[in-house]
Amino acid sequence: MLKALVTDVDGTITDRRRRINTAAIEAIRTLVDSGITVVLASGNTVCFMDGLCKMIGTDGTIIGENGGVYRRTFSGTLNISGDQKVCLAAFEELRDYFAEKGIELELFGAQYRFADVAFARNIDADEARAIIRDRHLPVRVLDTGFAIHLQVLGVNKGTALRELAGELGIHPDEMMAIGDSENDIEMLRAAGVGVAVRNAPALTQSAADWVSQGMYGEGFVEAVKKYYPDLFSR
Numbered sequence: 694m695l696k697a698l699v700t701d702v703d704g705t706i707t708d709r710r711r712r713i714n715t716a717a718i719e720a721i722r723t724l725v726d727s728g729i730t731v732v733l734a735s736g737n738t739v740c741f742m743d744g745l746c747k748m749i750g751t752d753g754t755i756i757g758e759n760g761g762v763y764r765r766t767f768s769g770t771l772n773i774s775g776d777q778k779v780c781l782a783a784f785e786e787l788r789d790y791f792a793e794k795g796i797e798l799e800l801f802g803a804q805y806r807f808a809d810v811a812f813a814r815n816i817d818a819d820e821a822r823a824i825i826r827d828r829h830l831p832v833r834v835l836d837t838g839f840a841i842h843l844q845v846l847g848v849n850k851g852t853a854l855r856e857l858a859g860e861l862g863i864h865p866d867e868m869m870a871i872g873d874s875e876n877d878i879e880m881l882r883a884a885g886v887g888v889a890v891r892n893a894p895a896l897t898q899s900a901a902d903w904v905s906q907g908m909y910g911e912g913f914v915e916a917v918k919k920y921y922p923d924l925f926s927r
């Protein structure tokens with residue numbers, strides 16, 4: 694049996710408007726009560742995810758800031774593998790570029806972030822990518838559908854999944870990962886089983902071993918039932 698489930702949050706256990714799917718919460722609790730480690734893996738901040746883990750009922754093992762941070766259990770040490778200084782320097786270049794066009798970039802949760810930079814989707818991510826490329830800045834632009842993030846190259850949810858697997862004493866092949874967006878691609882590849890929910894873009898779907906029929910939280914529940922049939926047959 695797959696020993697751990699690593700799940701994205703926004704767009705995977707929530708709908709497009711970020712309302713959490715209550716059947717997904719129930720499914721996660723069934724896994725946790727059966728001894729499966731459930732890891733929430735998001736672009737979001739540690740403090741946001743801590744509250745979410747408490748209320749859903751996991752042990753607080755998380756991957757945050759798109760792999761820039763990860764931690765085993767609520768009381769574990771927070772590992773910071775991103776480099777926020779580099780991301781902030783790139784953000785300043787983007788901020789100045791878009792300011793000249795009369796567009797103001799709105800940072801998300803800056804005071805709560807350790808490793809990456811996130812801001813509102815009021816610009817075209819591809820235009821930001823072109824600026825980053827032209828200026829040879831060592832960051833990647835990620836559009837999650839909920840925010841735009843800047844992350845240093847070589848850090849993503851997949852690298853964090855592998856490192857976390859080491860801390861948990863299990864192999865990535867014994868893990869299942871579920872996601873909905875381009876920030877999930879590496880973790881879908883890194884895990885033994887990678888699942889994309891139906892609302893995921895084509896590139897994310899093609900990185901998955903299996904794609905659900907249902908969208909958002911319904912797709913999540915479908916995947917959990919498919920890969921853990923014994924836990925849901927009663």
Ligand SMILES: O=C(O)COP(=O)(O)O
Pocket residue numbers: 701702703704734735736737837838839840841874876
């Ligand atoms: O923080 C975001 O932009 C999206 O978060 P997610 O990785 O949970 O989908």
Ligand SMILES: [Mg+2]
Pocket residue numbers: 701702703704705837872873874
């Ligand atoms: Mg998502």
